[in-house]
Amino acid sequence: MSSPVCLIVGAGEGLGRSLAARFAAEGFDLGLVSRTQAGSRAATDAAVAARAGAVVRHRAADADEPATIEAAVAAHANELGAIELLIYNVCDGFPRCEPLDMTYQQMEKSFRFEVVGAFAAAKAALPAMRQRGAGSIFFSSATAALRGSASYPLYSLGKFGLRALSQSLARAYAADGVHIAHIRLDCDLDVPRMRELYGDSYRPGLLADPDAVAESYWLLHRQPRAAWSNEVELRPAGENWTC
Amino acid sequence: MSSPVCLIVGAGEGLGRSLAARFAAEGFDLGLVSRTQAGSRAATDAAVAARAGAVVRHRAADADEPATIEAAVAAHANELGAIELLIYNVCDGFPRCEPLDMTYQQMEKSFRFEVVGAFAAAKAALPAMRQRGAGSIFFSSATAALRGSASYPLYSLGKFGLRALSQSLARAYAADGVHIAHIRLDCDLDVPRMRELYGDSYRPGLLADPDAVAESYWLLHRQPRAAWSNEVELRPAGENWTC
Amino acid sequence: MSSPVCLIVGAGEGLGRSLAARFAAEGFDLGLVSRTQAGSRAATDAAVAARAGAVVRHRAADADEPATIEAAVAAHANELGAIELLIYNVCDGFPRCEPLDMTYQQMEKSFRFEVVGAFAAAKAALPAMRQRGAGSIFFSSATAALRGSASYPLYSLGKFGLRALSQSLARAYAADGVHIAHIRLDCDLDVPRMRELYGDSYRPGLLADPDAVAESYWLLHRQPRAAWSNEVELRPAGENWTC
């Protein structure tokens, strides 16, 4: 009897690693997708540490070329079996800039990374889920999905589009038994890069612990189909609501 | 060593019964509050059926007199011990009417039932939760909290206010470790009264199974404090989004 | 041939005065409602200054007793003729407090002032508007209508309810030709009391000029019925969006 399979697109050192560990611990085999195998090293190690014997595969793909995402997810499914949960967790470091300084190329790249890439991953997983009448697709998002930004407009453009995609898919395919959710983190993640950015203003509890976030993804996946959440916000106890 | 305690205000035959059974099954003792002991008979029986030996107490109170709610919750806490989870699940059957047909008395009653009563319950439980730095307070709500209604304006008035209350409490006391959430059911519940109202248009999957809803309450209660949801929507797979 | 009539409930020294002056200048006669005639002295004077010969009447009523509001609006209509525009602009200075410090009485008072009082005014004006197939009812509101508050929970409770009322009325009666709108000011008003509160942090452009706000009310009233706004936000150019 085979293990359930969890696919993580964007399986890096932050939330990707925590998700890999959490689902490995629950008995899932893992298909990771990121630009390079080295980029998913931490996630792979964490998954194996969480459950010795966990099968963890990596395939390279680049969200800037959505067809590679689609192919990687499809290939994982071929090798590992039916995908029970797909998490699109791609996070490009969109630069801080004022809106007028955006280039057309940056705008289109943001849309490809956040929206077309997410659709490509869903496209490779959804038809089989619909056929089985089961499965979950979760999109990692942020408060930027709810409001524009004078300083991170590219990030906001991408996340608004990701939310539109998630809602459209959920409205269309929930009735087939597929749990599709947009998970909005109302907080920065407590990962090394963020601690650095915060500098002296950093204090514990201000940022979201990625292990805790992964736990809430797991609980969301366990919701029964008669009582699903399709849009989820997550914030640490100590966070002032930003939205 | 004592069992954890779950308080349910508005513990009737629908969701109240399912919540009682679900939390009893997880090892909770239960303090029920409703207008009459008979009204909570189904909830009591379901809890004991879910776990023989579950302690289930009932106290009478009327949301129309919020001080009686506060007193009942306080008395339960005195008897049963620290409340780990308080659920305000009061649901009055507000009549269908066009807005101009509302009376002032009906409007004030809706506000008392949905908002002041909820506050009264929270007031009796929150200070001890803050002191312990732990606990959850969940408010059962509905899509009516997000939009006015030409045919159920009283219901909408109450639920908007309940959401304002929940947000205000969460913003003020989350940092103390108390998980406060407004749970919006985007669907009618599959309970006998609703099946009757739907009549011929009823079909399975259209209405939300109260056991499934109770399961999603339980999962919400398990979220770690670093990744809480404060506003939650729940809808069945087969539901067309109404909001 | 008679002048059009504008009713302002809550016609004090701030926005009420600017509204009175703006609509008087456009040829409206005015029916003012506030607790005391002295409280509407500034509004009365401003209206007459804006147009010599403007008819300005005052009637006393107290939003804490909604029936007095209904009676005052009805009496104005009797005397002045068909109401073309009703503005509910009541603003009680709800105290700053943390949510747990609210009393039941304060909560109910907030609801009466903001919601039942608004309904009472609408109830006295709406039936005739529906019959004529024309008229506007505007509710002065604030960003507090969209989110709870850790420090002004009473204000938020009232404004959430006011928004539910406005939406319910608009959904029910727009088709009869009545323009009902919730106007949310995303900013404090530049009135003496506010300048005082801001103290050293005050700078021009930070607060909303009440004359400008009144101008935007006027423009809203002029929208053709085939392209109405029912929920309106207003903020000064220099304001950082708070919502």
Next chain:
Amino acid sequence: MSSPVCLIVGAGEGLGRSLAARFAAEGFDLGLVSRTQAGSRAATDAAVAARAGAVVRHRAADADEPATIEAAVAAHANELGAIELLIYNVCDGFPRCEPLDMTYQQMEKSFRFEVVGAFAAAKAALPAMRQRGAGSIFFSSATAALRGSASYPLYSLGKFGLRALSQSLARAYAADGVHIAHIRLDCDLDVPRMRELYGDSYRPGLLADPDAVAESYWLLHRQPRAAWSNEVELRPAGENWTC
């Protein structure tokens, strides 16, 4: 002394024509942008009919190539003088399809048309507006900007992105005196193509009269800078709210 200038990108037979006529009547000269001069024939004629002597210029550009939009707007400004109002009113007929049937190319085209094209137009007009400390930029949008769609997902993707863009620009540049607004039509327009689609279910008042919509654009442009709306909904009196 020169006339004020209004630029309309997407100046076709529907809303574009009504906007051209409305602003010509108010004394504006017009710079129209559309794919072909023939496509703006109706708008041109309507403008001249509204005010004999109105200067109306057309420049061809294609939203699928945003640089052509930027160039056309810049060239209009060179010829006609400072732009007082820019309206981005491009509307591609995105096909009805279920989400899984979208192609990557369609998704990117939707984003280019609705978002990058809008940004290109704004980019050509905004710097001079900021320098003058005055000007308006309005984006024509729809309820699809607020929720995903099971049957028109491409339209929704574009409109979500357009709203993110509008918010980002408004947050960044309102303080410079530029009025930026996202105008959401909560209704289909009463234009020949729509009447055809509605067929037998068409009835007057169900769809929005484009002249009335243009009037509400004009009123929005007249808001004083101390009381601006940045997100505007418009719906006919007879419309059931869809959002």
